[in-house]
Amino acid sequence: MQLKKTDIILMAFTTGLIVANIYYCQPLIILIAKEFNIAESDAGRITYLTQAGYALGLLFLVPLGDRLERKTQILYTTLLAIAALIAAALSPGFTILCIASVIIGFSSVVPQLILPLAAHLAEPTERGKVIGTIMSGLLIGILLSRTLSGIIGQLFGWRAMFWIAAVICSLLMLLIKKRFPESRPTFNGKYKDLMASLVKLTRELPELREASAINALAFSIFGAFWTSMVLLLDGAPYYFRADQIGLFGLAGAMGAMAAPLVGRIGDKKNPRIAVGYGLLILLIALLIFYFFGTHLYLFIFGILLLDLGQQGVHVSNQTRVYALIPEARNRLNTVFMTASFVGTSAGSAMSLALWKWSGWHGVCLGLIVLLLCALAVYIFTYKKNQTANLQTTS
DSSP: OOOOOHHHHHHHHHHHHHHHGTTTTGHHHHHHHHTOOHHHHHHTTHHHHHHHHHHHHHHGGGGGTTTSSSHHHHHHHHHHHHHHHOOOHTTTTTHHHHHHHHHHHTTOOOOHHHHHHHHSSSSSSGHHHHHHHHHHHHHHHHHHHHHHHHHHHHHHHHHHHHHHHHHHHHHHHHHHHOOOOOOOOOOOOOHHHHHHHOOOOHHHHHHHHHHHHHHHHHHHHHHHHHHHHHHHHHSSOOOOOHHHHHHHHHHHHHHTHHHHHHHHHHHHSSSHHHHHHHHHHHHHHHHHHHHHHTTTHHHHHHHHHHHHHHHHHHHHHHHHHHOOOOOGHHHHHHHHHHHHHHHHHHHHHHHHHHHHHHHHHHHHHHEEEHHHHHHHHHHHHHHHHHHHHHHHHO
C-alpha cells in the first residue's frame, strides 16, 4: 500500500489529538493546586509523571508494533487512554490524579505506532517530508492542547478538559477502526527477544545513539520550558489566567508548522546538517528567554524560535533513525523516543527544582547548560566519525 495525501493528513490529525492527552494538564496546574490546596510547584509533578508514563509506554508498548498487528494494538491502547482520562476527571485526591496521569502518558503512545507505519509506506525520497507533515500534526496537537485546556479549565474547571479528551479519543477509535490500514508484523520472536534486540540495536548503531542523546537533551529543554513557563506567567510581571497562559501554545504551533520544510531539507541534504541548525536556533531562543523573559513580545518571539529549533532537531534526527534498518523501525523508534521523553520528564522535574532555587533565570541557565551539552555531543560525534573514516581509508 502506498500512502495517499489523505492518509498522511489523517495520520497527522490522529497523532495530534492523541498526543495532546499528555499536555492538557500543563496550563491547569494553577487550578489543580487551588482545588487540592497544594503548592503550584507540587501540582506541577503531574507534568513529569505524565511524560514518564509516556516514556514507559514507548519502552514497553511501541516495540510490539514490530510483532503485533499495529491497527489492533492502536485500538486497545486508545481504549486504555480513555479509561485513564475518565479516572483523572473523577480523581478524588491529588494522589489518584498522579496515578491516572502516569497511565494517560503510558497509553498515549499511539503516534509512535503511526510514525513507523508512515515511514514504512512512504517513498524513500519523500520520507522526510511525510514524517515532517505527521510531526506537524503531532506538535501542533501538543501546543494547541495547552491553548484548549487553558480556555476549558478557566471556563468549566480542570476536570472538564479530561472529560472532553475522553470523548475525543472515543471518536478517534471509530475513525481508526474504519480508515487505518492493517499491517503485518515483521518480527517473529518472543517478547523478551524483542526487548533484547533494543539493547543490541543501541549497541551496534552509533548514529542511533547520537540521535537519541541529542534528542533527549533537546526534549528536556522543551519539557522544562513549557512546565516552568506556567509558573512565570502566573506571577509578576504577567499575572495571567489559565486561559491566557494556554494561548501561548498558539505561538509554539506557528513554529511547529515548519516541520514539513525541515523534512524537505533533510530529504535533499544530509539531515544531520539540519540538526545543527536546530541546535543553534534553540540557543538563540534560550538567550532571549534569559535576557528578555519579562518582555512579552520578545518572549513570544523566543517561543517561535524554540519550537522551530525543536522541529529542526527532532524531525531531522527521526529521519536519520528511520533510514537505518527499515524492518526494525518500531524498535528504532522505541530507543529514540524513549530517550526523548525520558529527557522531557527529567527536564520538567529539573525545571521545578531550578524554579524553587532561583526562579526564571535559574531555569534558563539550566536549559543553556543542557543545550551546550547537546552541541558538545553533536560536535564530538562528528569529529569522532571523521577520525574513524580517515583511519578506514588509510
